[in-house]
Amino acid sequence: MITADSRGLAERKAVVWIVRAISYLVYFYLIVVEIILFLGFFLLLFGANPSAGFTEWVYRNLDRVMAPFRGIFTPIELGTTSSDVPAVFETSVVFAMIVYGIVALALSALIGWLSGRLDQIYDAEAQIERQQEYEQRQRDYQQQLAAGAGQPTGTQPAAAQPTATQPTETQPAATQPGQPAGTGSAPAAPPPGPPPAPPSSTG
Numbered sequence: 640m641i642t643a644d645s646r647g648l649a650e651r652k653a654v655v656w657i658v659r660a661i662s663y664l665v666y667f668y669l670i671v672v673e674i675i676l677f678l679g680f681f682l683l684l685f686g687a688n689p690s691a692g693f694t695e696w697v698y699r700n701l702d703r704v705m706a707p708f709r710g711i712f713t714p715i716e717l718g719t720t721s722s723d724v725p726a727v728f729e730t731s732v733v734f735a736m737i738v739y740g741i742v743a744l745a746l747s748a749l750i751g752w753l754s755g756r757l758d759q760i761y762d763a764e765a766q767i768e769r770q771q772e773y774e775q776r777q778r779d780y781q782q783q784l785a786a787g788a789g790q791p792t793g794t795q796p797a798a799a800q801p802t803a804t805q806p807t808e809t810q811p812a813a814t815q816p817g818q819p820a821g822t823g824s825a826p827a828a829p830p831p832g833p834p835p836a837p838p839s840s841t842g
Contacts, residue, residue: 659753686720
């Protein structure tokens with residue numbers, strides 16, 4: 640199911656991905672420029688033969704990348720080599736290396752931030768998918784409950800019959816004659832008679 644949140648995340652992911660791809664391309668270009676500046680600086684410093692094929696290729700590309708910085712500083716001549724080629728300390732090339740390096744570092748930080756944003760978008764998309772799956776399972780469960788409640792049952796449960804309890808009758812205890820009513824104890828023994836008379840003495 641496509642919701643407004645998932646659609647917005649997809650649009651943001653596309654924008655961030657395109658910006659990161661462009662940043663990568665510019666970053667790689669700056670790396671190549673830094674390599675050309677590095678090679679050109681050392682070839683000028685050591686007075687490399689300009690007629691060599693590799694030196695010509697480096698100087699040609701150096702002129703292109705140095706176009707915005709040409710003439711900022713005056714080069715310092717250090718002398719000549721054995722082939723009468725001047726050895727030059729090109730300060731403008733050093734300045735260009737610093738500027739391009741700063742821009743490359745800024746782009747590297749931007750790429751890292753964009754990568755973090757992409758990771759957050761991926762996590763948000765995964766969370767939305769899990770939420771949608773949970774809601775779908777809840778709907779399926781509710782439908783199953785509704786379908787089970789609508790089906791008639793063949794047998795009705797038997798009603799529980801109350802059990803009647805009969806009161807227990809208490810029988811009054813039998814009374815003995817002469818015993819007051821209401822007492823269940825045996826009658827008391829009669830008091831003892833007078834002691835027998837002593838035998839009479841005859842003369």
